[in-house]
Amino acid sequence: MYDFESETGPTPGSYDARTPHGPPSALLTALELPRWIGEYASSRVLDTVSPTSNLGEGRSVLVLPGFSANDFATGRLRAHLRQRGFRAHGWRLGRNVGLTDRLVDGLMDRFVEVADSSDEAVSIIGWSFGGLLARRIAHAYPDRVRQIICLGSPWRADGERTRATAMFERSRIRHGLSDQARDIVDELRQPVPVPTTAIWSRSDGVTSWAGCTVDETTTPVIAENIEVVSSHVGMVASPLVLAVVVNRLRQDPEAWQRFEWRHLLAPAAPDTKIASA
Template structure:
């Protein structure tokens, strides 16, 4: 994420550092395979659709840093095909903790929440998962659950292959004065059921920074998958995990077996 300490690339104490460069270079070819595989699965599901899984419940999907709604289209289509009412964030490209996003995202969430007589689930990819945690902290009674996909929310995950992009974006697009306070807030236990999906073969963020500790956060769980970082919103294993967790009843929530 951001280089709040001004250390210009040095990992924070206890941090694992960015993933190996080889994993980063494999991101695009792996994404191609993951995307194609999930398309084939959904084409097959179109013949024998299981459209009652979501029961019309609302889901808000947040894109990762430097991404936008188009790049979460595969995930959103997969959920919509299975019966969820799925919403993109409608804020253009995710440039981080800018005034537009810090002001606009709560308004977008409030607008969606007002349409339904029930809490909204939030699925956040990468930095979008960090923002999902923030929304849950701010709106605990309106958020059903949170699913984070490769989201480096811990201090141990601060140094990623995208940290330089965050710093350039901060110079170009700005950052809110309370950005550090927001990050400190999201590092506390989330008050709703949370699933952290992560991969040891992630080529962009260190997986250690994406995990949760169920011993201190009892309504949070880890789900390890084999996936690239970019492919988190298209990988068939990840999509299956998201569907499974969104089906859970928060009143009877329990970790995946």
């Protein structure tokens, strides 16, 4: 994210010496592209041979791209959700260049548009920086958000510096930064008022995995961590991650079941594919 912490100093008590918080190794970063190619290809193949189903029962899901990404980059994830009966929506705001006034305001407008088109609360999936934006929507509209799922999202102050931090700083110079940016970041770091799932990988080549984990809770709302083996870019394409995402999206917020890997073994019955929006 933006290097706010270098401007003001670290938040007292925010660091834990037992866990790493710096950017991933250069080797993991270099492996991101080849790993993503394999994850994307395997997911496409599996979806090609898998039957459609109505697991999602037509529920709406808003998918937010990571920094410097757009709806095209999350297309694999949304296609997978549509094949399983969810109404998967892109954010339609072009490339995610950070907390500019246009994106800050446009994100809320887009969420309201999706929520107004749905008969029930909307789930939000945020990839990387998109997960931080999902947290912000949940704070703003807790009654209209069913749950959020964050994929490799470094929301903690002690995970601020990532392999993408320099890109954030260049974007700040080129595209500007909303006057609300620091207040927004402070807000999204507070406990989220809706069920929250953090999916993260120790082999993430862009963000520090320790900065992506949440403090697990059961009350007043659920917050849980699920560790996967995945690249950072591949979190929107990896068959393993996509299976976990579908499993969590099917949870009833009023009767939540904590994740167990054996749950992924339950077969899905074929059904009619539901159209996307």
